[in-house]
Amino acid sequence: MNTQMLAVIKKDLRGITSNRRMVITLLIVPLVMTVFLPTVFVFIPYLAPEQGEDFRGMVEMLPLAETGEGMHKSMIRLILNYILPVFFLIIPIMSSCVMSASSFVGEKEKRTLETLLYSPLSVKQIFTAKVMASLLLSMSVSLLSFLAMLVVLETETWLITGSIVMPDGKWLIIMLLVAPAVSLTAITLTVRVSARAKSVEDAQQGAAFLLMPVVLLLAGQFMGILLVSAWLLILVGILCALCGIWLLKKSMYGFQYEALL
Amino acid sequence: MEAIILDHVGKTFSCGKRAVDSVSLSLEEGEVFGFLGPNGAGKTTTVKLLNGMLMPTEGTCKVFDMDPAEEPEKVHACSGVVTEHAQMYDTMTGLQNLVFYGTVFGLNAAESEKRGRQLLKQMELEEAADRKLSTYSTGMRQRLSLARALVHEPRILFLDEPTSGLDPESARNVHVMIRRLAEEKGITVFLCTHQLRYAQEICTRYGLMDQGRLLAEGTLEDFRKKQGSGITVEIEADGMPEGLACRRITPVRFEVRVRTREEIPEIVQRILTAGKRIYHISSCQPSLEDIYFALTKNGKENREEKEL
Numbered sequence A: 001m002n003t004q005m006l007a008v009i010k011k012d013l014r015g016i017t018s019n020r021r022m023v024i025t026l027l028i029v030p031l032v033m034t035v036f037l038p039t040v041f042v043f044i045p046y047l048a049p050e051q052g053e054d055f056r057g058m059v060e061m062l063p064l065a066e067t068g069e070g071m072h073k074s075m076i077r078l079i080l081n082y083i084l085p086v087f088f089l090i091i092p093i094m095s096s097c098v099m100s101a102s103s104f105v106g107e108k109e110k111r112t113l114e115t116l117l118y119s120p121l122s123v124k125q126i127f128t129a130k131v132m133a134s135l136l137l138s139m140s141v142s143l144l145s146f147l148a149m150l151v152v153l154e155t156e157t158w159l160i161t162g163s164i165v166m167p168d169g170k171w172l173i174i175m176l177l178v179a180p181a182v183s184l185t186a187i188t189l190t191v192r193v194s195a196r197a198k199s200v201e202d203a204q205q206g207a208a209f210l211l212m213p214v215v216l217l218l219a220g221q222f223m224g225i226l227l228v229s230a231w232l233l234i235l236v237g238i239l240c241a242l243c244g245i246w247l248l249k250k251s252m253y254g255f256q257y258e259a260l261l
Numbered sequence B: 001m002e003a004i005i006l007d008h009v010g011k012t013f014s015c016g017k018r019a020v021d022s023v024s025l026s027l028e029e030g031e032v033f034g035f036l037g038p039n040g041a042g043k044t045t046t047v048k049l050l051n052g053m054l055m056p057t058e059g060t061c062k063v064f065d066m067d068p069a070e071e072p073e074k075v076h077a078c079s080g081v082v083t084e085h086a087q088m089y090d091t092m093t094g095l096q097n098l099v100f101y102g103t104v105f106g107l108n109a110a111e112s113e114k115r116g117r118q119l120l121k122q123m124e125l126e127e128a129a130d131r132k133l134s135t136y137s138t139g140m141r142q143r144l145s146l147a148r149a150l151v152h153e154p155r156i157l158f159l160d161e162p163t164s165g166l167d168p169e170s171a172r173n174v175h176v177m178i179r180r181l182a183e184e185k186g187i188t189v190f191l192c193t194h195q196l197r198y199a200q201e202i203c204t205r206y207g208l209m210d211q212g213r214l215l216a217e218g219t220l221e222d223f224r225k226k227q228g229s230g231i232t233v234e235i236e237a238d239g240m241p242e243g244l245a246c247r248r249i250t251p252v253r254f255e256v257r258v259r260t261r262e263e264i265p266e267i268v269q270r271i272l273t274a275g276k277r278i279y280h281i282s283s284c285q286p287s288l289e290d291i292y293f294a295l296t297k298n299g300k301e302n303r304e305e306k307e308l
Ligand SMILES: Nc1ncnc2c1ncn2[C@@H]1O[C@H](COP(=O)(O)OP(=O)(O)OP(=O)(O)O)[C@@H](O)[C@H]1O
Pocket: B013, B014, B015, B017, B018, B019, B037, B038, B039, B040, B041, B042, B043, B044, B045, B046
């Protein structure tokens, strides 16, 4: 990593943050996932008592309730530590798709990639810088979303129960391992799709089509993993990271002057 | 040291199109080389081969002794490239763009800014420095591209039609600037252009491409000698001495063809000795444009003969 690559990373990030449409696209999903969704979950027992019963059933099945803790607090614990992580992973996936579509296809579409290729950076360095920019953005959006979610959820919990519920250690694994690994995979898939895409929208849609079934398929499994153990979660994270790195290597191989012009 | 060496370079695209066909060429440092030829001749392809954007299918290229196919980054570090496909970022201002490319080429932030402002001034873009590129006209973009190519003070410039889209005044300014860069800084220039009049003014040597082949290469003098078309002298006089081969254009204007400049004073002497009076005399040699048309016509005829 050198200052020249940093310049490319900074330029890519600024390209996103100075584009209002991109920023809105990037903010809507995290807002829904971290503010709207938790609020709905927390208030379900009040708003729809029948659904609340289902939750109660789940809570009783799982070894969640700590002694002396109210039913509602256990329910919030269930939501925070077992349900929200599943939805949360959509955030890094979505933001890395949006970013990498704009930084790879966007440059090609606007004919700025050729100019960048004439620079003394090697194609590999340009590729790496672009992947780093996507990863960085996706991680910052994820972290901010997580903090926003905590603030919202804890405030609501405090209002309802008078105390707060701590997120458990698995969140750490999710933030530090699973989210980057999932982002990396999403970035490489977007780059893959974008090699054939004609426009940024094309690439984004293509990536979304590719990713959504996978996400839906994995979501159910993921909740199961959360329930089993932290070790399994780490294992899944590592597998996903390896898969991302392998795909990255393959995409990097396809990223060559002649193929890009 | 040679700035550019092309050794039997050929490029056949995967679709079977042979864009460059066994071209050999060498350029000394500090030369301004005019690379001419009709559309589709293979000029842009040659520039891309020299920058490692395309791999030659045969032969080798060298730019300052570096092989662009093997170490393109090193070639890029010492060359500036302007092509119509290499655009800059619309969402950034002119200055921001130059600073970005300066940094990418290894200058630090302060240096790039200083250099950027200096080049903007040189390109007469000072007022537009802090405007987004999306508000630039074609000519302004083109001039900014030139500034971008110069930001890291390259040793060699590859200019692929740098004046397309420029008004006559800007085109002239750009050409004057190219010549100045070559004269003052010793920058080697590889200039692909269709503007033969300016090419004649600023280039030290020419290469003429057609259908992927290098038809001719050399200085204007070389071309003129090879063509043997000589010099046309136009004389306005009240008559011509007997026996002087000339063509009468009007009753008082005559055209005489000579092989070298040295013959002109002799002819003047003969006319004066014969008691005629001369009112005006001018000599003119075939321009680059005349030679270009003659050579590309030859090429076409040769091809047609081959096909028959
Ligand atoms: N990527 C490509 N694949 C296939 N053929 C190509 C490709 N790029 C260029 N060509 C062909 O190679 C030939 C030479 O093209 P090139 O762009 O080098 O011409 P040029 O001399 O720059 O012409 P112009 O004056 O119009 O810019 C053309 O016939 C063109 O169609």
